[in-house]
Amino acid sequence: MSSDASPTAIRSGRLAECATRLRIWWTMLAICLEERLAYRGDFILGTAMRFLPIVTQVFLWTAVFAATSRSDIAGYSKTDIVAYYLLTMVTRAFSSMPGLAGGVSRSIRDGSIKKYLVQPVDYVSFLLAARIAHKLVYYAVAILPFAVVFWICRSYFPPVPDAATIAAFVASLLLSFLLGFFMEATLGMLGFWVLEVSSIVFAYMLVQYLLSGHMFPIDMLAGIPTGIAGVDVADVVRWLPFEYTAYFPAAVWLGKVQGAELGRALAIEAAWVIVMAVACRIVWWRGTRRYSAYGG
Amino acid sequence: MGRYLSIFGTFARACLVRDMTFRANFLLECVTSLGWMSMNLAFYLLVFQFTPEIGKGTGWSREPFFAFVATGLIINSIVQALFMPSAEELTEMVRTGGLDAVLVRPLDAQFLLSMHRVDFSSFANGLVGCGLLAWALTRMDYAPPPIAWLLYPLLVVCGVAILYSFVIMLAAATILMGRNQSLYDFWFYLTNFSRYPAEIYSGPWGGPLRALCTFVIPILLVVNVPARVIAQPLVGDAWWPVVGAVAAAAAALVISRIVFQRALARYRSASS
Numbered sequence: 001m002s003s004d005a006s007p008t009a010i011r012s013g014r015l016a017e018c019a020t021r022l023r024i025w026w027t028m029l030a031i032c033l034e035e036r037l038a039y040r041g042d043f044i045l046g047t048a049m050r051f052l053p054i055v056t057q058v059f060l061w062t063a064v065f066a067a068t069s070r071s072d073i074a075g076y077s078k079t080d081i082v083a084y085y086l087l088t089m090v091t092r093a094f095s096s097m098p099g100l101a102g103g104v105s106r107s108i109r110d111g112s113i114k115k116y117l118v119q120p121v122d123y124v125s126f127l128l129a130a131r132i133a134h135k136l137v138y139y140a141v142a143i144l145p146f147a148v149v150f151w152i153c154r155s156y157f158p159p160v161p162d163a164a165t166i167a168a169f170v171a172s173l174l175l176s177f178l179l180g181f182f183m184e185a186t187l188g189m190l191g192f193w194v195l196e197v198s199s200i201v202f203a204y205m206l207v208q209y210l211l212s213g214h215m216f217p218i219d220m221l222a223g224i225p226t227g228i229a230g231v232d233v234a235d236v237v238r239w240l241p242f243e244y245t246a247y248f249p250a251a252v253w254l255g256k257v258q259g260a261e262l263g264r265a266l267a268i269e270a271a272w273v274i275v276m277a278v279a280c281r282i283v284w285w286r287g288t289r290r291y292s293a294y295g296g
Numbered sequence: 297m298g299r300y301l302s303i304f305g306t307f308a309r310a311c312l313v314r315d316m317t318f319r320a321n322f323l324l325e326c327v328t329s330l331g332w333m334s335m336n337l338a339f340y341l342l343v344f345q346f347t348p349e350i351g352k353g354t355g356w357s358r359e360p361f362f363a364f365v366a367t368g369l370i371i372n373s374i375v376q377a378l379f380m381p382s383a384e385e386l387t388e389m390v391r392t393g394g395l396d397a398v399l400v401r402p403l404d405a406q407f408l409l410s411m412h413r414v415d416f417s418s419f420a421n422g423l424v425g426c427g428l429l430a431w432a433l434t435r436m437d438y439a440p441p442p443i444a445w446l447l448y449p450l451l452v453v454c455g456v457a458i459l460y461s462f463v464i465m466l467a468a469a470t471i472l473m474g475r476n477q478s479l480y481d482f483w484f485y486l487t488n489f490s491r492y493p494a495e496i497y498s499g500p501w502g503g504p505l506r507a508l509c510t511f512v513i514p515i516l517l518v519v520n521v522p523a524r525v526i527a528q529p530l531v532g533d534a535w536w537p538v539v540g541a542v543a544a545a546a547a548a549l550v551i552s553r554i555v556f557q558r559a560l561a562r563y564r565s566a567s568s
Contacts, residue, residue, distance in 0.1 A: 052485040055505075056492060063351035063496035064343060073346045199324055206331050215339055220346075 032133030104188025192287030213247025369425030
């Protein structure tokens with residue numbers, strides 16, 4: 001743009017640029033939506049089956065409560081725990097990114113990432129758009145089995161919380177989506193340095209499954225000593241980002257985190273999203289600089 | 297029979313040679329499966345922080361329950377090592393027509409398709425299972441009688457046979473449908489039910505589920521029967537599940553064989 005352009009011309013130029021960007025985003029989203037909808041039968045079946053492990057968990061905890069004289073375990077009553085597992089399913093529906101890290105590292109390994117390097121498309125944005133599309137289709141299909149299961153189990157849930165809590169719950173879910181996305185994308189981009197990231201991804205999944213609260217509420221780790229005075233295992237887990245990808249939103253809905261603590265926790269979650277987004281960018285910049293395009 | 301055993305020996309040797317060629321990968325796979333397992337054990341240890349037993353009056357307190365878990369590890373590791381790698385390849389073979397090459401060989405197709413690959417790294421979990429079983433049994437108040445020690449290996453074999461029959465049925469479904477990734481996921485979720493004592497499935501939903509998974513799809517007999525024989529007293533009614541597991545294993549093997557043969561008869565080659 002020439003230096004003597006009028007402010008209006010500059011503004012309309014920027015608008016046009018914005019419109020182009022939006023159009024690119026929309027196209028990326030539309031492509032991915034169509035791709036996902038091609039296998040919808042498989043999708044519905046897969047979603048419904050994901051509830052089966054919860055069924056065994058529910059029976060297991062019911063049996064545990066039947067054998068113990070306690071009315072609650074780490075602050076969770078018999079019904080709370082069922083509600084907790086169901087709610088972590090919702091959180092995982094937002095934060096889990098199946099195939100993301102593996103896909104990124106594969107495209108680095110086989111050289112197909114070149115296509116994004118020469119196109120006027122930012123790869124991270126493309127991945128994000130693809131994920132949003134993936135998730136939108138998933139929710140459209142999954143809402144049915146989710147609704148059925150939650151309706152059947154409605155007696156396990158405490159009364160619906162107030163609007164502020166629901167808003168915090170939704171915010172924590174959206175942040176958990178971003179956190180999960182940036183963590184896995186960063187992991188996949190380690191493929192610029194190591195050829196095969198699958199073992200790293202596996203280790204990540206393991207840690208994530210154990211420490212995110214997916215397997216059990218993190219509160220149960222309170223009081224288990226780490227060997228450092230005044231610090232228990234639950235404290236260590238709270239210093240890590242994993243709890244925001246399963247435990248935290250569920251705890252918000254169940255009213256385990258309230259008031260000022262809730263605001264603080266949401267801020268920490270947002271901070272983790274920013275940290276991971278920046279990490280993802282840095283890894284991308286450094287990685288593409290050393291990338292030497294393998295494959296034909 | 298002798299011929300098949302020697303052919304299986306050749307397969308196993310070839311797979312061992314292959315695994316040992318990529319030793320680092322082999323070790324990594326062992327570590328991987330041990331990782332999942334230790335995580336589950338940590339979870340069970342955590343559960344026993346809060347309760348003396350699983351289900352009131354079931355007898356599944358900490359040590360017997362770990363004997364149960366060990367039995368599950370042993371059975372699943374055998375199935376994972378001997379049958380799953382071959383079964384997973386079948387999906388691709390049906391789609392690409394590789395199955396044709398198997399069918400023209402002068403060997404039983406079911407044998408070739410379900411046993412040509414052995415994944416030795418899966419035995420790692422089984423070994424840990426044996427160690428865990430020994431640990432649990434030495435710490436238990438109850439010492440299993442000699443008859444329990446005799447029955448245990450037999451019932452473990454029955455458990456493996458039942459799971460093997462499911463793998464064969466899934467393979468038959470793959471041949472009929474062309475391709476079915478979801479069915480393998482279903483396999484994973486189905487075996488999930490066998491991971492806990494049958495007693496936990498009680499109440500208005502659990503009762504029918506338990507009946508379904510015992511009498512229709514005998515998945516609950518796989519781990520429960522051998523584990524109960526070794527970890528709990530063999531009195532009165534305890535004999536019926538033993539008889540049931542042996543009968544179920546025999547029936548499952550026969551039925552899966554018939555289903556598999558029917559499926560093969562309807563197979564039309566995919567490749568040109």
